Amino acid sequence: MKAQNILGLNARTQLFSYQYNKPKSKRIASSKLLTEKVLKKAGIPTPLIYKKFIKPKDILNFDWNGLPEAFVVKPSRGLGGNGIIVIKKRSKDKTGWITTSRKKLLEEDLKLHVLDILEGAFSMHNSPDAAFIQEYVPRHKAFRKYAYRGTPDIRIIVFNKVPVMAMMRLPTKDSGGRANLHQGAIGVGVDIATGITTKSIWYGNQIRYKPGTKRKLHGIKIPHWTDILKIAVLSQEASGLGLLGVDIVLHPTKGPMVLELNYQPGTQIQLANMAGLRKRLERVEDLKVRDAEHGVKIAKALFMSDFSDRVKADEGVKTISSLEEIKIKGAQKGLRKKVYAKVDTGAWRTSISKKLAEELGLLNQNNILWTKEFKSSLGKEERPVISLTFWLAGRKITTPASVAKRMTLKYPIIIGRKNLKGFLVDPHIPIDKVKEAREKK
Amino acid sequence: MKKILPLLLIVYFFVFSEKSVCAQIKTEVPSPTATFESEPTASPDPTPEPTPRVDITQKSEESIGPLEKLLNDQVLGPVFPANPLKYAIRASVKAGVPPNTIVLLILLPLIAAVIAAARHIIGLRGFGIFLPAALSIVFVAIGPVVGLLLFLVIVSASTFFRMLLRKIKIKLQYLPRMSLILWFVVCGVLLVLFLAPLIKIPGLTNVSIFPVLLLVLLAEDFTKLQLGKSARTAVSFITETIILSLISYMFLTMQSLQRYALLNPEITLLSVAVFDLILGKYTGLRVLEYWRFRKLIKG
Numbered sequence: 001m002k003a004q005n006i007l008g009l010n011a012r013t014q015l016f017s018y019q020y021n022k023p024k025s026k027r028i029a030s031s032k033l034l035t036e037k038v039l040k041k042a043g044i045p046t047p048l049i050y051k052k053f054i055k056p057k058d059i060l061n062f063d064w065n066g067l068p069e070a071f072v073v074k075p076s077r078g079l080g081g082n083g084i085i086v087i088k089k090r091s092k093d094k095t096g097w098i099t100t101s102r103k104k105l106l107e108e109d110l111k112l113h114v115l116d117i118l119e120g121a122f123s124m125h126n127s128p129d130a131a132f133i134q135e136y137v138p139r140h141k142a143f144r145k146y147a148y149r150g151t152p153d154i155r156i157i158v159f160n161k162v163p164v165m166a167m168m169r170l171p172t173k174d175s176g177g178r179a180n181l182h183q184g185a186i187g188v189g190v191d192i193a194t195g196i197t198t199k200s201i202w203y204g205n206q207i208r209y210k211p212g213t214k215r216k217l218h219g220i221k222i223p224h225w226t227d228i229l230k231i232a233v234l235s236q237e238a239s240g241l242g243l244l245g246v247d248i249v250l251h252p253t254k255g256p257m258v259l260e261l262n263y264q265p266g267t268q269i270q271l272a273n274m275a276g277l278r279k280r281l282e283r284v285e286d287l288k289v290r291d292a293e294h295g296v297k298i299a300k301a302l303f304m305s306d307f308s309d310r311v312k313a314d315e316g317v318k319t320i321s322s323l324e325e326i327k328i329k330g331a332q333k334g335l336r337k338k339v340y341a342k343v344d345t346g347a348w349r350t351s352i353s354k355k356l357a358e359e360l361g362l363l364n365q366n367n368i369l370w371t372k373e374f375k376s377s378l379g380k381e382e383r384p385v386i387s388l389t390f391w392l393a394g395r396k397i398t399t400p401a402s403v404a405k406r407m408t409l410k411y412p413i414i415i416g417r418k419n420l421k422g423f424l425v426d427p428h429i430p431i432d433k434v435k436e437a438r439e440k441k
Numbered sequence: 442m443k444k445i446l447p448l449l450l451i452v453y454f455f456v457f458s459e460k461s462v463c464a465q466i467k468t469e470v471p472s473p474t475a476t477f478e479s480e481p482t483a484s485p486d487p488t489p490e491p492t493p494r495v496d497i498t499q500k501s502e503e504s505i506g507p508l509e510k511l512l513n514d515q516v517l518g519p520v521f522p523a524n525p526l527k528y529a530i531r532a533s534v535k536a537g538v539p540p541n542t543i544v545l546l547i548l549l550p551l552i553a554a555v556i557a558a559a560r561h562i563i564g565l566r567g568f569g570i571f572l573p574a575a576l577s578i579v580f581v582a583i584g585p586v587v588g589l590l591l592f593l594v595i596v597s598a599s600t601f602f603r604m605l606l607r608k609i610k611i612k613l614q615y616l617p618r619m620s621l622i623l624w625f626v627v628c629g630v631l632l633v634l635f636l637a638p639l640i641k642i643p644g645l646t647n648v649s650i651f652p653v654l655l656l657v658l659l660a661e662d663f664t665k666l667q668l669g670k671s672a673r674t675a676v677s678f679i680t681e682t683i684i685l686s687l688i689s690y691m692f693l694t695m696q697s698l699q700r701y702a703l704l705n706p707e708i709t710l711l712s713v714a715v716f717d718l719i720l721g722k723y724t725g726l727r728v729l730e731y732w733r734f735r736k737l738i739k740g
Contacts, residue, residue, distance in 0.1 A: 001737055011726075112612050116614070119614065270737060271737060
């Protein structure tokens with residue numbers, strides 16, 4: 001990969017964070033209490049807040065015993081996950097509480113910790129801070145085998161209403177149950193299109209298995225994936241930030257919830273995904289995205305992970321003919337159509353005839369990603385680019401496809417090089433296949 | 442490689458810097474090209490007497506004399522457009538402003554730019570820009586060896602005490618705890634000073650309060666950051682900061698640079714400003730990021 005595709009700290013700050021993040025929005029993101037308020041107003045699910053401590057006297061009359069069994073004490077402006085205490089349950093003798101790292105704390109300890117937070121022990125430049133008690137989000141059962149004690153969270157980078165990259169952070173023994181990569185949590189790359197995990201890093205190195213076990217870290221399907229992406233985009237809209245990292249946890253029963261927003265997201269996410277962020281950001285920078293749904297659609301079409309190397313290992317390189325029957329997914333639920341497609345290694349992008357796209361309901365407003373000016377021998381032409389899902393030789397492919405108005409297309413769909421990774425194309429077309437295709441048309 | 446380099450640098454400074462500073466005083470050659478790296482060969486004296494080193498932050502005969510002489514030797518053209526600062530410097534020196542202060546002030550933006558470049562081009566993080574710069578001034582004031590010694594004593598004292606407090610479970614509120622830690626740090630510094638008659642490190646005897654105070658304040662920031670990060674990152678932060686301040690120290694004490702800055706203040710200041718502007722526009726990867734993302738670039 002070219003170095004220009006990678007987002008370094010200089011570029012992140014100067015090209016994106018400075019330009020797209022306004023001070024007002026940054027203020028929201030840097031305070032967890034303010035973030036919660038803004039998100040709640042926008043109807044985005046967040047963990048409940050049981051109690052806020054703004055002044056030291058707020059502690060005086062607070063009844064700690066009235067809290068649920070499990071809860072989390074947090075500073076509002078803590079840095080890098082510091083100052084967070086996660087209480088898992090009450091101790092057996094009912095005098096204190098047990099943290100996720102199996103430490104026993106008494107009421108005195110919790111009070112002192114809150115006072116420390118108010119004094120600014122965990123905030124930047126020691127400025128006075130506020131503390132709060134938040135609902136504990138237990139681990140979703142999908143992650144039970146992978147996360148050590150704590151709850152994994154999912155970091156999604158959103159830019160211009162498009163979720164561009166995602167990473168799950170798994171707590172380990174090293175990190176003491178915390179989901180912070182610097183403290184030893186595992187970063188697991190997640191395919192934007194499917195929500196399936198791909199590659200993993202631990203302390204900056206690639207790993208395949210959960211440390212100390214033979215448990216594969218790739219191929220985990222994250223539940224509620226589309227909802228998670230949508231919530232991430234909605235959080236961006238609510239906060240007004242241009243580029244941000246949204247941290248989402250998955251509640252076992254209540255579904256995805258936003259934990260916090262970060263206006264200077266870290267760059268390790270690129271290693272976990274083995275993909276460059278700068279290229280993706282530049283790709284979506286100028287798109288006109290209508291709403292969250294549209295943004296998610298664009299992301300799924302643009303940033304599908306390249307599973308082809310894994311597929312190749314599983315079943316070898318597939319040889320396909322220049323003329324292949326494919327199955328296209330329609331807009332309506334369950335609508336599929338089989339057509340003959342021309343495999344054209346001379347074209348980059350896949351294109352579909354307007355007639356077929358209309359027939360399948362793919363030309364509606366919600367499915368159009370953007371419009372693009374195409375130059376051809378006939379002059380300039382504005383063509384919509386739609387999100388298209390089809391099955392070619394048993395493999396599911398989701399891709400942006402341009403819609404061609406020309407009625408003279410011999411075949412209703414042409415598959416370009418972009419979607420032909422992992423295939424070999426045999427130029428020979430048997431004559432009966434051509435006949436069959438003609439008849440179908 | 443990344444781990445060896447800082448070690449080498451530190452060893453280098455321990456071995457050479459004291460000697461070379463002494464050598465400079467002894468030889469007193471005001472040749473404009475002499476940098477102190479070439480000096481050690483000029484001091485073959487096997488039993489060097491403990492000569493006091495020049496503290497350029499203080500107003501003294503040794504620190505001012507050569508610089509003033511240098512100013513007097515320079516022949517100046519008309520005031521505008523090229524020489525307004527030069528005339529201003531001369532006038533203020535004549536009025537009693539020490540030239541060494543002026544030199545350090547002119548060099549301060551330069552080392553700030555060097556530190557910024559180390560962050561944005563190389564990727565050394567350090568602790569912001571103030572900390573390494575302040576540390577380098579401390580090094581200039583009391584020498585890198587004593588400075589480093591005191592700094593390490595202070596950092597380890599405060600870290601040790603924090604851990605001790607946590608172990609024996611004395612729970613105090615934040616500010617009382619911080620002042621107790623300061624108490625302990627001061628004891629550590631005092632202990633080092635009390636050891637002066639025994640260990641005989643030159644320079645330990647003329648330590649003034651301001652560098653020590655600065656060190657104590659810096660150490661507070663260090664330990665705070667250390668608490669949040671893992672031990673691994675804390676150590677790498679500290680080494681990176683020390684490297685940065687040693688580099689800055691090198692720039693500050695380079696005689697040829699001092700002379701150049703004093704004699705050409707306009708060019709020095711202007712080029713630093715231009716450099717800062719260019720640096721601020723750089724959006725490429727940092728050297729350490731090339732290393733960090735090497736697999737991504739290769740794959």
